Amino acid sequence: MTLAATAAHSAHSAYSVLAAQPANPAHSGFLSPTGIEIAFVLVGIATLGAALVTVTTKQLVHAALWLVVALGGLAVEYLLLTAEFIAWVQVLIYVGSVVVLLLFGLMLTKAPIGRSPDADSGNRWAALAVAAASAGALVWVVVDAFRTTWIGLDGPAQGSTEVTGSFLFRHWVLPFEALSVLLLAALVGAIVLSRKRGKEQS
Amino acid sequence: MHLAYPAVLAALLFCTGLYGVLARRNAILVLMSVELMLNAVNLNLVAFDVWLRDTLHSGQALTLFTIAIAAAEIGIGLAIVLAVYRNRGSSDVDRLRDTAETDAAEALPDDESGTEDQATAAAGKAKKAEATA
Structure with a gap:
């Protein structure tokens, strides 16, 4: 065995053991990214920028609309990770219902339409320090831990609808049913919480 | 794909949501930041599930459950925020x-x-x- 083959084998040892597939030489370059990595990074930059605008803008409705961009970008990232079903669930649930609920909440609490100067509280610099410190620590730990780890995206899709239905209704049926009970409880709880106070006392 | 890309993106999104939770004053903006944090966790779960290739697909199943629980959470959270707004006339979290x-x-x-x-x-x-x- 040549030295290069030994180095390549050692670099891919974790991947080979866990993925049980032969290491693909096309994935071996950290500084020579593949096309899917370039697409992932570009969409990731757009997603992160939209998220930053969401938490820093002073117009409340614009924050909700930038949240749509961030969540849609995350759906594209799921598609790039071959988790198709989760990507479309993300579009349906988050972009379709959660953001609409947030817009309804903004409307019902009479949020100002224009720029509101008190959107940020007084402890924003402490919050910025905490967020920057945790971001630095997390990124450092994650990059240091997974420096030689590659995801094998070849072969059949990991999260197509067929695969998702198979594992969800073969191995995860009981949590799925418990989740439907939880959704019912949340529905009843939301109705009870949002009733008028006068009806309870009468 | 290198595993560091989705992991770093998830870490940065989580910290963006953390900044939003700590720095925002309106309760609905705090809920938006919580959604960002939950989505960062979801991205981590999907990336590690695709990397590990287990037969149970625990990561993707947990991601679906997290999405459903996040939908329930946003419903309850908005109901609480609306009740607080109706009683107090304000939804600023640092006035409560x-x-x-x-x-x-x-x-x-x-x-x-x-x-x-x-x-x-x-x-x-x-x-x-x-x-x-």
């Missing part, structure tokens, strides 16, 4: 200091605007006085 233990809560009615707010704050002060007496 009735249960604060410090002396700063005693001097709070100076910057309150509505008469109902002053009434509830005065009632809170009376209750606190009863509790401490």
Whole structure:
């Protein structure tokens, strides 16, 4: 065995053991990214920028609309990770219902339409320090831990609808049913919480 | 794909949501930041599930469950925010200091605007006085 083959084998040892597939030489370059990595990074930059605008803008409705961009970008990232079903669930649930609920909440609490100067509280610099410190620590730990780890995206899709239905209704049926009970409880709880106070006392 | 890309993106999104939770004043903007944090966790789960290739697909199943629980959470959270807004006339999280233990809560009615707010704050002060007496 040549030295290069030994180095390549050692670099891919974790991947080979866990993925049980032969290491693909096309994935071996950290500084020579593949096309899917370039697409992932570009969409990731757009997603992160939209998220930053969401938490820093002073117009409340614009924050909700930038949240749509961030969540849609995350759906594209799921598609790039071959988790198709989760990507479309993300579009349906988050972009379709959660953001609409947030817009309804903004409307019902009479949020100002224009720029509101008190959107940020007084402890924003402490919050910025905490967020920057945790971001630095997390990124450092994650990059240091997974420096030689590659995801094998070849072969059949990991999260197509067929695969998702198979594992969800073969191995995860009981949590799925418990989740439907939880959704019912949340529905009843939301109705009870949002009733008028006068009806309870009468 | 290198595993560091989705992991780093998830870490940065989580910290963006953390900044939003700590720095925002409106309760609905805090809920938006919580959604960002949950989505960062979802991205991590999907990336590690695709990397590990287990037969149970625990990561993707947990992602679906997390999405459903996040939908329930946003419904309950908005109902709570609307109830607070209806009672107090404001949804700013740093004005809801009735249960604060410090002396700063005693001097709070100076910057309150509505008469109902002053009434509830005065009632809170009376209750606190009863509790401490």
